[in-house]
Amino acid sequence: DSGVTQTPKHLITATGQRVTLRCSPRSGDLSVYWYQQSLDQGLQFLIQYYNGEERAKGNILERFSAQQFPDLHSELNLSSLELGDSALYFCASSVEGLGNQPQHFGDGTRLSIL
């Protein structure tokens, strides 16, 4: 058990819809990362938050947004969903967001767009 909790585990929805994925980091971790895992793109970094502030952005679409709340949990919002958004979305956390610190991953949310 990594200590990172992601909900829901599975999400099935239709094109054009909007969903919210939730992540609770490990106790004491201030930094949260979101990644997308798909068959064609592999594991891609989306966005990072540190103590409520956005720190780094990766290959995140404009239809996607995220935030980190004062209690340090984070949400990833995906809107105007397309078939290609079907993927496994992982949240990871680390203590301070420094490069030499390992990131600890949740079990992911599997998003299926019908």
Place this chain on the structure above:
Amino acid sequence: GNSVTQMEGPVTLSEEAFLTINCTYTATGYPSLFWYVQYPGEGLQLLLKATKADDKGSNKGFEATYRKETTSFHLEKGSVQVSDSAVYFCALSELAAGNKLTFGGGTRVLVKP
């Protein structure tokens, strides 16, 4: 930008065989290097890490040495078990790149009894 290249799988082995998964990287600075493992239906688990040149990471019988001269971080295990069947990801992070993890494509390993 940064990138990680690892050997494509699947790699199929018999139990007690020697495993090696090659990983090479490209980075502009001095990255930290990681191996993560993903078991079926689960998230990624940190297997081992190395933060500077010549460091050796080790865990559960797996080892990898940070080789700056060859920009490599090959994963090895001397005697694999069926329970080692999983997908293995090599990754790097770098302060200059915002500490995000850049992953290789993953290598599926299947160990047969």
